[in-house]
Amino acid sequence: MTDGDRPAGDCYGLPRGVHWTPVDAAHAELRKQLSPVVGQERVPVADAAGRVLAADVAAVRPNPPAANAAVDGYGFSYASVSPTADGSALLQRVAGRAAAGHPFDGSVPAGAALRILTGAPVPAGVDTIILQEDVTEDDGSLRFAAVPKPGANLRAAGEDAQTGATVLTAGTVIGAAEIALLAAVGPSDIAVYRPLRVAILSTGDELRPAGAPLSPGQLPDSNRPMLAAILRDWDCQIVDLGCAPDDPAAIRAALDRGAAEADLILTSGGASTGDEDHVSALLQAEGALMAWRIAMKPGRPLALSRWRGVPVLGLPGNPVAAFVCTLVFGYPVRGLLSGRGWHVPQGLMLPAGFARTRKIGRRDYLRARLDADGSVVPFRSEGSGLISGLGWASGLACLEEDRREVMAGSPVRFLPYAAFGLRTGSA
Ligand SMILES: Nc1nc2c(c(=O)[nH]1)N[C@H]1C(S)=C(S)[C@@H](COP(=O)(O)OP(=O)(O)OC[C@H]3O[C@@H](n4cnc5c(N)ncnc54)[C@H](O)[C@@H]3O)O[C@H]1N2
Numbered sequence: 502m503t504d505g506d507r508p509a510g511d512c513y514g515l516p517r518g519v520h521w522t523p524v525d526a527a528h529a530e531l532r533k534q535l536s537p538v539v540g541q542e543r544v545p546v547a548d549a550a551g552r553v554l555a556a557d558v559a560a561v562r563p564n565p566p567a568a569n570a571a572v573d574g575y576g577f578s579y580a581s582v583s584p585t586a587d588g589s590a591l592l593q594r595v596a597g598r599a600a601a602g603h604p605f606d607g608s609v610p611a612g613a614a615l616r617i618l619t620g621a622p623v624p625a626g627v628d629t630i631i632l633q634e635d636v637t638e639d640d641g642s643l644r645f646a647a648v649p650k651p652g653a654n655l656r657a658a659g660e661d662a663q664t665g666a667t668v669l670t671a672g673t674v675i676g677a678a679e680i681a682l683l684a685a686v687g688p689s690d691i692a693v694y695r696p697l698r699v700a701i702l703s704t705g706d707e708l709r710p711a712g713a714p715l716s717p718g719q720l721p722d723s724n725r726p727m728l729a730a731i732l733r734d735w736d737c738q739i740v741d742l743g744c745a746p747d748d749p750a751a752i753r754a755a756l757d758r759g760a761a762e763a764d765l766i767l768t769s770g771g772a773s774t775g776d777e778d779h780v781s782a783l784l785q786a787e788g789a790l791m792a793w794r795i796a797m798k799p800g801r802p803l804a805l806s807r808w809r810g811v812p813v814l815g816l817p818g819n820p821v822a823a824f825v826c827t828l829v830f831g832y833p834v835r836g837l838l839s840g841r842g843w844h845v846p847q848g849l850m851l852p853a854g855f856a857r858t859r860k861i862g863r864r865d866y867l868r869a870r871l872d873a874d875g876s877v878v879p880f881r882s883e884g885s886g887l888i889s890g891l892g893w894a895s896g897l898a899c900l901e902e903d904r905r906e907v908m909a910g911s912p913v914r915f916l917p918y919a920a921f922g923l924r925t926g927s928a
């Protein structure tokens with residue numbers, strides 16, 4: 502967005518004199534320029550939780566492997582039963598039984614029924630199973646209260662998955678559900694992408710490692726431990742580049758190390774246009790800038806670039822802006838680079854528990870949570886340094902660029918933290 506797009510009388514929520522890239526346009530640029538960067542390896546299925554499939558998986562055996570009983574009861578041939586006028590039937594019980602792991606070694610004759618237990622392979626001569634609760638036994642005779650439908654209570658071989666069928670596709674994240682399926686039908690090991698390596702760098706003369714004593718003018722580094730926590734939730738390997746002073750040579754050296762050791766670099770601070778904002782200056786002069794200054798709040802100084810070919814998200818220093826930009830941009834970028842695919846959470850449209858008029862042209866992400874009645878309530882302030890609001894919230898309320906007014910009760914987009922893959926934080 503440029504000033505030329507603006508009507509007279511500024512109704513836009515952005516400073517003049519700068520090109521502001523809309524969030525969607527910056528997303529589109531990243532999506533166009535980036536592709537999966539991680540190699541592949543094979544891992545045993547049991548160790549694959551959290552990994553991303555690098556190739557489709559075909560079933561190597563059917564599930565279930567053989568027809569089996571779905572209930573405890575009696576198995577018989579449907580065609581051999583002649584119900585009486587009241588629908589009941591009398592069959593002879595065959596000696597023996599079939600149980601899971603203990604198949605019946607024989608054939609069930611016409612007009613007879615065999616004791617069969619859940620999971621038992623269905624023996625020859627049986628095509629239907631009656632629930633034991635619907636049977637009374639008297640001296641070797643079995644009386645069926647009502648004959649069930651043909652094929653009742655029987656699981657067919659391969660009804661869940663047939664040999665050779667594609668059961669999971671490349672890009673699927675392996676979780677408990679996928680491990681259960683692979684254990685049943687899959688190979689013993691699978692091709693997965695290697696974890697994404699992400700370098701994190703804080704910049705600023707004022708920063709000290711969290712927990713260290715502070716002199717006047719100094720500040721604990723919140724962003725690096727925050728980013729590390731997000732990246733752990735995202736199953737990334739972290740390359741900690743530490744904290745660089747406001748010095749171009751030091752920042753350049755850190756970026757060089759990040760490019761050599763990681764697939765993605767996240768920096769924070771120095772992204773704006775001030776005298777000491779060296780990250781944006783370096784990314785602009787010596788990197789390959791994809792977008793800088795995004796039409797969003799918080800996070801408008803965000804710089805998207807490459808350093809020696811490696812993608813860099815130059816996050817703003819304010820912790821809230823760094824957090825929001827990491828979710829809004831880092832989450833889909835991490836998905837694309839790590840083989841999961843590009844995914845921008847759409848969230849839920851829920852009633853607003855607030856009202857406001859706003860300037861258009863900028864997308865706002867408010868720290869927000871849900872009220873007892875399910876409406877979206879924003880944090881008391883939009884100040885980008887108010888870190889307490891991040892934990893107060895359970896997600897972000899997104900106010901789109903063209904929305905001039907939010908009326909109480911009108912739908913507003915709510916993006917729960919969990920939709921960005923965060924495992925921590927309140928529900
Ligand atoms: N003239 C303008 N000034 C500013 C603009 C603008 O458009 N024009 N944008 C403002 C916005 S919005 C933001 S956000 C900030 C961020 O800019 P920077 O990325 O250059 O951030 P810094 O100046 O380095 O730091 C901002 C703030 O955050 C603190 N900080 C930095 N790193 C950390 C950290 N790791 N942990 C905790 N706190 C950190 C830093 O001390 C500053 O207080 O620029 C506005 N200015």
Ligand code: MOO
Pocket residue numbers: 797798799800801802817819821822885
């Ligand atoms: O909008 Mo800045 O990104 O935090 O204040």
